[in-house]
Amino acid sequence: MGKYLGILIVALCTLICEAAIFRPISDSHRSAALELLTPKDGSFTSLKETFEALRTFKVLGIGHQPNIKAKACKSVVDTVRSPFFVLKDLFQALRVNGILKCELNEETFAGIASRLKDSMNTASSLLDYYYSVGSLALIKGQASEVDVQLGGADSVFRAIKALSQSDGRWRYSSNNPESSTFAAGIALESLAGVISLASSEIDHSLISLVKNDISKLLDGVEKYDDGTYYLDEKLADAHGLQSPLSASSAVVRGITAFATASNEDLNLPGDKILGLARFFLGVGIPGNAEDLFYQLDALDSLENNRVSIPLILSLPTAVISLTRRDQLKVNVNTVLGSAAPSLSVKLKQIFSSGSKDASIIDQDLKFDPENAVHLLDALPEYIDAGRYIFSLEIVLHNPDDKKIYATGGRTKISIYVTGFIEVDHADVAVLDSDLGNVETENRVDLSGEKTHSLSANHLQKLQLSFQLTSPLGHAFKPHQAFLKLTHESKVEHIFVVGNSGKKFEIILDFLGLVEKFFYLSGRYDIQLTVGDAVMENSFFLHLGSIELDLPEPPEKAARSPPQPIDPASRFGPKAEISHIFRAPEKRSPKELSLTFLALVLLPFVGFLMGLLRLQVNLKNFPKASAPAIFSILFHLGIAAVLTLYLLFWLKLNLFTTLKTLGFLGIFLMFVGHRTLAYLASSSAKLKSA
Amino acid sequence: MAKSSATKDAQALFHSLRSAYAATPTNLKIIDLYVVFAISTALIQVVYMALVGSFPFNSFLSGVLSCIGTAVLAVCLRIQVNKENKEFKDLPPERAFADFVLCNLVLHLVIMNFLG
Numbered sequence: 001m002g003k004y005l006g007i008l009i010v011a012l013c014t015l016i017c018e019a020a021i022f023r024p025i026s027d028s029h030r031s032a033a034l035e036l037l038t039p040k041d042g043s044f045t046s047l048k049e050t051f052e053a054l055r056t057f058k059v060l061g062i063g064h065q066p067n068i069k070a071k072a073c074k075s076v077v078d079t080v081r082s083p084f085f086v087l088k089d090l091f092q093a094l095r096v097n098g099i100l101k102c103e104l105n106e107e108t109f110a111g112i113a114s115r116l117k118d119s120m121n122t123a124s125s126l127l128d129y130y131y132s133v134g135s136l137a138l139i140k141g142q143a144s145e146v147d148v149q150l151g152g153a154d155s156v157f158r159a160i161k162a163l164s165q166s167d168g169r170w171r172y173s174s175n176n177p178e179s180s181t182f183a184a185g186i187a188l189e190s191l192a193g194v195i196s197l198a199s200s201e202i203d204h205s206l207i208s209l210v211k212n213d214i215s216k217l218l219d220g221v222e223k224y225d226d227g228t229y230y231l232d233e234k235l236a237d238a239h240g241l242q243s244p245l246s247a248s249s250a251v252v253r254g255i256t257a258f259a260t261a262s263n264e265d266l267n268l269p270g271d272k273i274l275g276l277a278r279f280f281l282g283v284g285i286p287g288n289a290e291d292l293f294y295q296l297d298a299l300d301s302l303e304n305n306r307v308s309i310p311l312i313l314s315l316p317t318a319v320i321s322l323t324r325r326d327q328l329k330v331n332v333n334t335v336l337g338s339a340a341p342s343l344s345v346k347l348k349q350i351f352s353s354g355s356k357d358a359s360i361i362d363q364d365l366k367f368d369p370e371n372a373v374h375l376l377d378a379l380p381e382y383i384d385a386g387r388y389i390f391s392l393e394i395v396l397h398n399p400d401d402k403k404i405y406a407t408g409g410r411t412k413i414s415i416y417v418t419g420f421i422e423v424d425h426a427d428v429a430v431l432d433s434d435l436g437n438v439e440t441e442n443r444v445d446l447s448g449e450k451t452h453s454l455s456a457n458h459l460q461k462l463q464l465s466f467q468l469t470s471p472l473g474h475a476f477k478p479h480q481a482f483l484k485l486t487h488e489s490k491v492e493h494i495f496v497v498g499n500s501g502k503k504f505e506i507i508l509d510f511l512g513l514v515e516k517f518f519y520l521s522g523r524y525d526i527q528l529t530v531g532d533a534v535m536e537n538s539f540f541l542h543l544g545s546i547e548l549d550l551p552e553p554p555e556k557a558a559r560s561p562p563q564p565i566d567p568a569s570r571f572g573p574k575a576e577i578s579h580i581f582r583a584p585e586k587r588s589p590k591e592l593s594l595t596f597l598a599l600v601l602l603p604f605v606g607f608l609m610g611l612l613r614l615q616v617n618l619k620n621f622p623k624a625s626a627p628a629i630f631s632i633l634f635h636l637g638i639a640a641v642l643t644l645y646l647l648f649w650l651k652l653n654l655f656t657t658l659k660t661l662g663f664l665g666i667f668l669m670f671v672g673h674r675t676l677a678y679l680a681s682s683s684a685k686l687k688s689a
Numbered sequence: 690m691a692k693s694s695a696t697k698d699a700q701a702l703f704h705s706l707r708s709a710y711a712a713t714p715t716n717l718k719i720i721d722l723y724v725v726f727a728i729s730t731a732l733i734q735v736v737y738m739a740l741v742g743s744f745p746f747n748s749f750l751s752g753v754l755s756c757i758g759t760a761v762l763a764v765c766l767r768i769q770v771n772k773e774n775k776e777f778k779d780l781p782p783e784r785a786f787a788d789f790v791l792c793n794l795v796l797h798l799v800i801m802n803f804l805g
Contacts, residue, residue, distance in 0.1 A: 585742075585744040587744075588741035588742070596734075599733045599737075603725075604726060604730070607723065607726035611722065615715075645797055648801050648802070661798070672790070676787055680781045680783040
């Protein structure tokens with residue numbers, strides 16, 4: 001049961017997430033950035049990466065780590081002072097320097113500036129212009145004393161403009177006919193740089209031409225269903241295919257830079273700016289450092305632009321429970337999560353999903369300044385459990401703000417209103433087929449505590465019915481209402497429970513189902529599943545079982561399909577083998593054994609004492625030296641054999657023992673024979689005497 | 690009355706047995722003492738087994754059989770050494786003792802092997 005509920009919850013989550021509300025940048029971005037942008041061994045691999053990381057940290061308000069600075073600055077100084085004049089590297093170095101403020105003196109800047117100006121005259125491609133102009137603009141920001149003014153700004157402007165295409169996109173160079181969106185972004189940024197570096201004012205007609213280009217570029221914007229806009233990139237350039245994210249990011253950066261530099265009103269449509277902002281927020285948290293940079297760089301440009309600052313309307317939760325009497329809460333922030341100007345949020349319309357008609361409300365949400373959240377105290381009374389689309393509108397209080405901020409008109413937000421669905425009149429009955437008489441009828445207890453045991457044959461029918469009532473007393477139709485019969489052999493049959501008005505009913509006519517049931521008689525478990533995303537009490541119930549008596553299968557009847565075997569049982573790990581060792585035999589207590597050892601020795605003591613009592617002596621021991629030696633050797637030999645036995649017991653094996661015993665035995669035989677022969681001869685002498 | 694006479698008879702019997710045994714040569718008495726020693730050691734081991742249990746059974750068996758075996762061998766030695774026994778008149782006691790020693794060594798080789 002838990003498993004099914006889990007699936008239900010996951011399904012519910014996916015539904016909610018699909019209707020995701022665009023949320024401003026939050027702390028989750030900060031922790032993701034810290035995780036993604038960890039320098040290896042204290043530095044990033046290239047100046048480009050260093051800049052992207054530093055810029056990301058700056059936008060997120062994370063202080064850059066001082067340990068990066070030493071190595072990065074060394075790299076910057078090396079690049080700037082390098083005798084090889086590589087525009088791209090120089091540009092990246094100056095960008096890093098713009099954030100880190102490394103120690104570079106004015107002469108160095110002046111030297112580079114003059115070389116950059118020279119290179120501008122020989123520049124042919126868009127990227128040459130971009131790097132040169134960008135570098136000069138960066139020097140302007142970093143060393144105010146250095147003369148970076150462009151004398152022939154107009155000609156440079158024209159040269160860049162000459163690369164533009166009729167659809168608002170740009171070419172990378174004059175001999176490359178392909179146009180690119182990403183190039184448009186960097187071209188606009190370069191033009192903005194030219195304007196800011198120009199010693200005399202740029203011809204106004206040129207600027208209005210570029211304005212025209214920008215509006216054309218935005219005409220080609222692509223749109224998603226949820227109101228997000230993005231710019232697609234079709235050209236694969238030297239850097240590989242730019243993603244929509246990087247292309248959109250470049251264009252946003254270019255447009256905002258151009259608007260700032262030219263100080264012109266570009267008349268950009270607010271909904272497109274807002275749509276682009278939503279696109280960047282809709283990316284969520286990108287999985288790599290580069291995408292994160294593009295996302296945050298673009299959002300930062302939008303946050304601080306002069307065109308129109310998008311305001312993002314977001315909801316902490318899109319699920320409102322009728323049971324808990326939740327309030328509708330709305331947050332309004334800028335893209336990076338800072339506070340919005342004074343405004344009010346209006347609930348304009350509520351669309352009920354499934355029906356086209358909408359009720360017009362026009363109600364102001366109350367502002368709670370403490371939590372900076374707009375609240376709707378109570379939902380309209382006719383709101384029942386279900387899925388709704390709320391149409392909200394941001395109304396700025398200050399009329400001047402309307403020029404600065406883009407609110408994008410009405411925002412439609414999908415909201416789930418959940419409630420407790422009452423289940424009643426639940427019946428399970430077995431009917432006679434022809435007459436419709438009720439054979440057995442059971443009122444079902446849907447708390448699941450009691451299970452029912454029914455029995456039927458193929459001439460009967462099983463009827464299950466129940467009613468679902470929503471909190472407002474309307475009929476409720478859930479997403480899922482299934483009846484499942486599971487045979488003992490795990491063969492499952494699932495039926496959809498249909499409804500007519502309030503009442504849900506299913507009648508299983510077993511006569512028509514015998515073939516589907518594969519003529520399998522026996523016990524079937526009955527399970528009822530009723531679930532919906534907005535139903536707070538979705539359930540999965542084991543109702544009981546029914547004993548079916550079906551006829552014997554005819555010869556050609558289909559067999560029940562083999563049930564899938566759990567692969568874990570076949571390929572999974574085998575049960576762990578636990579070794580059972582024989583329990584050690586019970587030993588007697590040590591004291592008892594030692595006592596008996598003493599007892600065993602007692603008879604030996606008795607034997608010795610007995611010998612003393614009998615006054616045994618060694619008078620018969622041979623006196624002569626040779627027989628005495630033999631008899632001592634004889635006794636030593638016996639002692640040696642016994643010692644050998646002892647060693648055999650303790651450590652030797654049988655073969656070693658027998659080998660040694662062989663030698664000892666021969667020796668013993670020899671000395672024993674000599675000893676005993678001497679004793680025999682002496683006793684014979686005694687007798688004869 | 691009958692009981693006391695029976696006791697007296699037993700006492701008389703015991704006395705006569707003792708006096709008759711006193712005439713036994715010393716070397717036979719030594720062998721008898723040895724047999725008693727061996728049998729009583731075996732008995733103590735049996736008692737131990739009855740108290741504690743037969744584990745380890747092979748050790749118990751070798752202990753008891755070592756005693757019984759050597760007692761039997763000693764009895765054989767006694768039969769051969771006894772001068773009254775006319776059957777072994779021609780067999781010198783030294784030869785009998787050599788047999789006894791040899792048999793004991795073989796017996797104990799087996800016992801040690803079995804001891805475990």
